[in-house]
Amino acid sequence: MTSKVDLVSVVIPTLNEAGTILNAINTIDKYVTYPKEIIVVDGNSKDGTLEIVKDTNKARLIVEPRRGYGLALRTGMKAAKGNVLIMVDADGTYEFKHIDRLVTRLLEKDADMVLATRMYDPNKAMGFLNFLGNKAITFTFDFFYSQFLSDTQSGFRAISREKYDSVKFKETDMPFATEMLIRFAREGYNMVEIPTTYKPRTYGQTKLRPFQSGIRIFSTIFRGFLDAKTFRVCYAHWKKNRFKR
Ligand SMILES: Nc1nc2c(ncn2[C@@H]2O[C@H](COP(=O)(O)OP(=O)(O)OP(=O)(O)O)[C@@H](O)[C@H]2O)c(=O)[nH]1
Ligand SMILES: [Mg+2]
Numbered sequence: 001m002t003s004k005v006d007l008v009s010v011v012i013p014t015l016n017e018a019g020t021i022l023n024a025i026n027t028i029d030k031y032v033t034y035p036k037e038i039i040v041v042d043g044n045s046k047d048g049t050l051e052i053v054k055d056t057n058k059a060r061l062i063v064e065p066r067r068g069y070g071l072a073l074r075t076g077m078k079a080a081k082g083n084v085l086i087m088v089d090a091d092g093t094y095e096f097k098h099i100d101r102l103v104t105r106l107l108e109k110d111a112d113m114v115l116a117t118r119m120y121d122p123n124k125a126m127g128f129l130n131f132l133g134n135k136a137i138t139f140t141f142d143f144f145y146s147q148f149l150s151d152t153q154s155g156f157r158a159i160s161r162e163k164y165d166s167v168k169f170k171e172t173d174m175p176f177a178t179e180m181l182i183r184f185a186r187e188g189y190n191m192v193e194i195p196t197t198y199k200p201r202t203y204g205q206t207k208l209r210p211f212q213s214g215i216r217i218f219s220t221i222f223r224g225f226l227d228a229k230t231f232r233v234c235y236a237h238w239k240k241n242r243f244k245r
Contacts, residue, residue, distance in 0.1 A: 009161075012076075016045045019203025102194065121198045174208060188236075
């Protein structure tokens, strides 16, 4: 990215995450050493999440009543003022203390997006079905878009604001995370990974519907490839990098 950090905007989508949101905000507030703002985008939670966020002065609350993980993130990113964007879940499954590492890696010349990969997690905390689905999606994405990612479904990323603003999004739910990778690949932007640890959910319910989301994510991958510029850029990328790994 090669520029300095003016402000890191940490965007957290929440839908009924009362058991974990306060710890998320406090940990981010304590451990992120860069200048930062924390933005919680809530989907009108009914379990007290809203009240918890309102009661803390450490985070800005945006209510996005329209359903969808992607819409919540897109609303939060639009409201964010930082030149570095972080997206992370509220459910305490990702290691918030690693945000600084992601930002530091993003500052290096070759990185436009840094994904926290859970594939080297010593705790092996990802469920078997999620792991299998993730592997299938990641293999397909890497193959078509000529990338070398290990965890395309990671919801913990640092993103260059400038690059994010230069592409357009349509997806409103879980496929948004994959659409972002497709748009970046199409522009030839560089996506790199650093390992992180992962923990199973301890509160509330998952909003991921694995089969429905899986089908829509595959469809997003295939549709995204039916585009002349994407084909050209990804083929050039493959030719340049094919002997490197
Ligand atoms: N505002 C908003 N947030 C959402 C919506 N759907 C999911 N989220 C939040 O987005 C994050 C990711 O959703 P999760 O249910 O954790 O999905 P996941 O990480 O694939 O699944 P887990 O294995 O349960 O962690 C969580 O912080 C959710 O609360 C939504 O429709 N609106
Ligand atoms: Mg989660």
